[in-house]
Amino acid sequence: MSQTDTPPTTGVLPEFVAPAANDTDRTFSLYVHVPFCVSRCGYCDFNTYISPDLGPGASHESYADTAIKELEFAADALEQSGVDAKPLHSVFYGGGTPTLLAAQDLNRILQRARELFGIEPGAEITTEANPDSLSAEAVQILAEGGFNRISMGMQSSVSHVLQVLERTHNPDNVHAAAAWIRDANLDLSLDLIFGTPGESITDWHQSLDAVLAVRPDHVSAYGLIVEEGTKLAAQIRRGVYPNTDPDDQADKYLATEERLTTAGYRWYEISNWAYDPQEQGIHQSQHNLAYWRDQDWWGIGPGAHSHVAGVRWWNAKHPAAYASRVLDNISPAIGREIPDDEARLLEKxxxxxxxxxxLELSVLTAQSESEAQEALAETRRLADQGLIQTAALEDGRIVPTLKGRLLDDAITRQLAGF
Known part of the structure; x- marks a missing residue:
């Protein structure tokens, strides 16, 4: 079974971590969580807060200093753990709305990370933003500070859909913000949500039209998941809105794939497409790929999760509790997990x-002879069902077909239970 415990206040990692973490094939990335929002969207269950001042070290004005202090703590903890310093493979600011902080403060955090760890040449450095939280001046300051990519939360271009989601931005501002991002020579990613209650297929095509008019470098499109404890979940329970419809979401996913592929985008993860008409592998999110490829990263901020060589830990969730620990020079981490082999296989x-x-077929066959044979038989069944690509399987890889992308949970269940 996976081992869960409370990490030491020093942040020092178990002894077995260093040899694996020091492998030159493993990359190291940085995630910075900024928990502030102007308002809370009805569907959102992220660790976000509306108040601009949540106490010492947890306000708009003081947050950068607290994040920098955790960065310094991280560098020291890794050194004490025997983990070699590696330049950052990617940096991602998420939230919340990171661009509610002054652009200069976001740059200060990045600069301190550069001083402590270094940054790989050409590394992807991204901040999330809302259309209404950007200005031409702020975008230019971010570009001058080293950011080269902005991921903007568009969600929809249809006003009544945004109203259900309780998104407060003006959809027309997406075009203005995109122009500022282009003027600063930054890459642009747009985030979309499909399957909102009351959203018609015509509405969804209107949002896709708006995306293609902007021509971003990257598109993320996720089917709406109604999370328990959110305002939207309560509204659906009371009958204010109908629940989401899996068939409706499947239709919209297929429309997304068709429209984006025709326009030169290529899927590289079920919910992500990169503009890549020549199929050269460009514009894919290197930070998210680091997560999906089981690489290492340190998560800065309240509720942020980290992973280094098979050890995962997470910070205190409330900004005040997080800041209090950081300012007291102790680890903000309050929980840690060391997954066992079975859990890690399922995750892979x-x-x-x-x-x-x-997925490399060898991940499944590197077991006992009988288990390897059973795994091979299961992959052949999946290919016969049209869920994974036969040609890729012959090359030793398990790759979903378009049908399989709609039923990826079924693929996982069958492979995990072979």
């Missing part, structure tokens, strides 16, 4: 079958 399967590069 879940992530691998979502990618166009697929």
């Amino acid at each position: 399967i879940m992530l691998g079958v979502r990618l166009s590069e697929g």
